[in-house]
Amino acid sequence: MPSGSATRYQTRARELRSRGFPLPTSHASIRKNKPMRNRNRFAQKAFSVLLSLALILPGCGGGGGGGGSGRAPDVFHNKAHVVAGPNQTVEDARQAPAIDFDGTLHIGAGVEPDRNQLGTTSEHGDAVISSGHVRDGAGRDAVVAFFSQFFTDRKRLRTFWRQPVVVRVARGTSAAHTDLAVRAVQILNAYLPRENRMIFSEIPSPYGADLADVPAGEIHINFGPFGEQIPENFRTHRGVSSTDVRGYLDVGGVEITSAIASRIWINTNRLHQFTDEANITSMAHELMHSLAFSGHADSARYPEALLRSRSPRGFSRRILGPIDRDVIAAAFAYPPGATSANELGPWSSTSFHLRGDMDDVSFGVASFNGLLQPWASGPRPATNLADNQALSGSASWTGRLLGFTSSSESLAGAADLTINLATLSGQIDFTGLEHWGVNAAPGPVGSGRTWNDGDLRYSVIVRKNTFIQTGGDAGEVTGAFFGALHEGMGGVVERSDMSAGFGGTR
Secondary structure, rough: OOHHHHHHHHHHHHHHHHHHOOOOHHHHHOOOOOOOOOOOOOOEEEOOOOOOOOOOOOOOOOOOOOOOOOOOOOOEEEOOOOOOOOOHHHEEEEEEEEOOOEEEEEEEOOOOOOOHHOEEEEEEEOOEEEEEEOOOOOHHHHHHHHHHHHHOOOOOOOOOOOOOOEEEOOOOOOHHHHHHHHHHHHHOOOOOOOHHOOOEOOOOOOOOHHHOOOOOOOOEEEEEEEOOOOHHHHHHOOOEEEEEEEEEEEEOEEEEEEEEEEEEEEHHHHOOOOEEEEHHHHHHHHHHHHHOOOEEEOOOOOOOOOOOOOOOEEEOOEEEEOOHHHHHHHOOOOOOOOOOHHOOOOOOEEEEEEEEOOEEOOOOOOOOEEEEEEEEEEEEOOHHHHHHOOOEEEEEEEEEEEEOOOOOEEEEEEEEEEEOOOEEEEEEEEEEEEEEEOOOOOOOOOOEEEEEOEEEEEEEEEEEOOOEEEEEEOOEEEEEEOOOOOOOEEEEEEEEOOEEEEEEEE
């Protein structure tokens, strides 16, 4: 190891010690892979190097090298595209994803059940409320089979030791390239437990920084042509990820392998050969490598999986592949130090859904193995809201909210949105919020217990046919307008204590 690299790694070791990660004091012992045997000195955690101080794992092609990836599976909708609008900035990374499925706008995770899969519960005003269990997960056996690929010698599952992970794009990254990275983070975050969701920093990272210079707990993304910084056999790929992996023994002597930091390179010489949605799925693929997975899924067994060696070129109606929803969430459900895929705890194949329907607007939420995933959908408008000549002054939409508390108690209330068409800003209020039992069908309006103080209020700004919160109560609101003349609206609101979908009509 060159002396310059040794200095960088010594600096990294000092940084990790200051952040509480158990490291030996002797850099020489690390380089020689000697386990630390002084148990008194490391009473809390005894560190043992499993691979090296910094194991650089070249990622993958993220969509193929050479001639590119093959034909996308039929399950993916090649006509689907990311909602047209302003480029997403780093400040937008906390918002829910917005996808246009060939004329149907969808906000949030792709977990919408068919209405005929649920039983009608009641009517809340003009909204028809449905609920029920749907077998829409892969099931524990299938998830264990998938993860068995990542518990071989070089494919161990290794999530970040520090959560949540911070993502940065390099200084000088264009707005278009930032948009790709932010949208990929939005999509993955919609499938991650809230406490494990990535945070996108507004502070850019240095362009081209070495992996050893990436701070602990961070993922740095660089866009540029591939050259000497990339191993020669990867230079025709769209993306390559490298991850700093460490191993240590916990108090009980259990070996734990963790990701410390990661770097992603995206090949700008290849991006123009693919659609935006294909490049977003490729970016999500690389982020999956950085977050947890050091290998690829078997393409023959899992042809639609995000982690296959050549990532899909479009979005399915679930946004991701059929098993991806389970895989992303289950990666953080394994106990630290797991050495076998069978160490996954209980994992259900069913979700409990709440769904509301108002004319052509649908909205709801799914509770899946403790993961709460809200959504809303409706027809794409014919024009942007600002260009709707039939509207002037202000416009209002009224409807309902359906969700779950953080303990999976069903939640419902009124949703009212008012927009000043001159300023394209306004207010959305959720009032009369009440809750019932765990995974229970909401009762008639007024039959539940008041949730907190009974209301949430947010100021919002319109961006073409979407809107997001700009102030008000804690949480994130992401919404869209539906129908040719913006007759409907809907979206999701997410907080640490609840997650919900909402919808309404004008």
